Amino acid sequence: MNLKRLFxxxxxxxxxxxxxxxxxxxxxxxxxxxxxxxxxxxxxxxxKLPDGGTSPGMPGGGAPGW
Amino acid sequence: xxxxxxxxxxxxxADAWAVRYRxxxxxxLRFGALARRLDTATAPRVLIELAERASQDETRHAAHCERxxxxxxxxxxxxxxxxxxxxxxxxxxxxxxxxxxxxxxxVAETQSTATLVTLLDAAETPELKAVLHELARDEVHxxxxxxxxxxWARPRVDFxxxxxxxxxxxxxxxxxxxFEPPREDADRPELLRQGxxxxxxxxxxxxxxxxxxxxPGFEKLGVDTGDATRWLDAKLGHAxxxx
Numbered sequence: 001m002n003l004k005r006l007f008x009x010x011x012x013x014x015x016x017x018x019x020x021x022x023x024x025x026x027x028x029x030x031x032x033x034x035x036x037x038x039x040x041x042x043x044x045x046x047x048k049l050p051d052g053g054t055s056p057g058m059p060g061g062g063a064p065g066w
Numbered sequence: 067x068x069x070x071x072x073x074x075x076x077x078x079x080a081d082a083w084a085v086r087y088r089x090x091x092x093x094x095l096r097f098g099a100l101a102r103r104l105d106t107a108t109a110p111r112v113l114i115e116l117a118e119r120a121s122q123d124e125t126r127h128a129a130h131c132e133r134x135x136x137x138x139x140x141x142x143x144x145x146x147x148x149x150x151x152x153x154x155x156x157x158x159x160x161x162x163x164x165x166x167x168x169x170x171x172x173v174a175e176t177q178s179t180a181t182l183v184t185l186l187d188a189a190e191t192p193e194l195k196a197v198l199h200e201l202a203r204d205e206v207h208x209x210x211x212x213x214x215x216x217x218w219a220r221p222r223v224d225f226x227x228x229x230x231x232x233x234x235x236x237x238x239x240x241x242x243x244x245f246e247p248p249r250e251d252a253d254r255p256e257l258l259r260q261g262x263x264x265x266x267x268x269x270x271x272x273x274x275x276x277x278x279x280x281x282p283g284f285e286k287l288g289v290d291t292g293d294a295t296r297w298l299d300a301k302l303g304h305a306x307x308x309x
Contacts, residue, residue: 001183001271003278009206010176011283014213021110022218059154060231061238062169063096064089065177 072251075260076138082262083135084143087128089178091145094124096170097208099149103163110218116211123204130197134261152238154231160223164215165235168228168289171212173239173280179205180275181263190259198261216287229290233297236276244269245305269305273298 072078101117128145135143153165182202189195216225243249248265257264263271276298281291 001180001187001274003180003274006176006180006183006275007279007282010179010209011213011279011286014210015217015283015287017112017210018214018217021112021214058150058238059152060234061152062235063093063152063174063239064241065174065239066086066089066181 072249075254075256078251078254078257079260079262080135080138080140083131083138084140087131087135087143088146090124090128090131091147092149093170093174093208094121094128095146095149096166097121097124100163100166100170103159103166104215107160107163109215113211113215113218116207116214120204120208120211123208127201127204130201134194134197152235157227160219161227164219164223164225164228165231167212167215169235169239171209172216172283173212173235175205175209175212176280176283177239177272177275179209180271180279181268184263184267184271185258185261188258189261194261213283213287216289220288225287225289230293232284232289232291232294236294236297240272240301244272245301245308247305247308273302 097117097120101114101121104114104117132143151162151166152169153162155162157165179202182198182205186195186198186202189198219225243252243265248269252262252265255264258267276294281294284291284294
């Protein structure tokens with residue numbers, strides 16, 4: 001895994017997005033050539049969530065990842 | 067079915083997809099709530115739309131997780147239908163919203179992206195590779211939402227509250243097993259090509275991602291990482307003495 005590329009694709013591109021739409025910051029140039037990904041909404045999106053689940057969350061905790 | 071040490075491989079894989087199903091259903095609800103709160107906070111439309119789209123993405127991801135779970139013979143699957151805020155309730159709304167976005171996007175989605183990229187490189191079937199690619203592509207956007215939000219929020223929110231809270235946030239993200247000695251059945255190398263990062267490798271990916279992506283991102287945007295760095299060093303010290 002190329003961590004430098006990941007930093008560019010996530011942090012710098014995200015920061016540039018924030019700067020471009022929110023004013024302030026000059027990061028846009030540093031994200032040139034970072035991965036862009038798709039921006040097309042997926043037609044399968046919107047499936048209903050199942051019934052009968054649980055309620056995670058604990059103040060001071062954090063969201064789980066893969 | 068392979069039945070080396072501990073549980074059968076198929077059971078380990080099914081359990082992993084069940085956990086992921088919970089993670090995705092939880093994330094779906096959290097992103098939906100974040101979209102509404104970003105709207106209330108008068109955040110730029112692009113951030114609100116990213117959160118709305120992420121919520122839809124996670125529903126689709128959950129369906130993929132369920133499909134793999136069922137294909138492995140999994141029977142009982144429990145999704146998440148309600149979520150409780152992770153942010154300490156004593157914080158003002160702007161700080162709670164920041165906490166939630168940092169937890170979900172900057173930490174969890176960044177970590178998930180790194181894990182998915184690792185899995186994508188090793189996936190042995192076209193179907194698995196296609197799904198991992200789809201998920202990784204989406205998670206990139208979910209992570210970016212957090213970094214974009216921090217850039218927007220920086221002139222509006224004092225981030226000094228966040229540094230001391232990062233260890234608790236990261237502890238919740240890492241989970242109970244991350245720094246414990248790897249379980250033999252969850253650490254088999256063959257899991258990697260079947261879509262699950264072996265436990266010891268998972269820790270390595272986590273640590274590298276925190277040190278090379280998340281912490282530098284925080285520093286760049288004015289979030290102090292001193293406490294988080296000390297937390298990670300302590301966890302790694304514990305892991306070394308427990309091995």
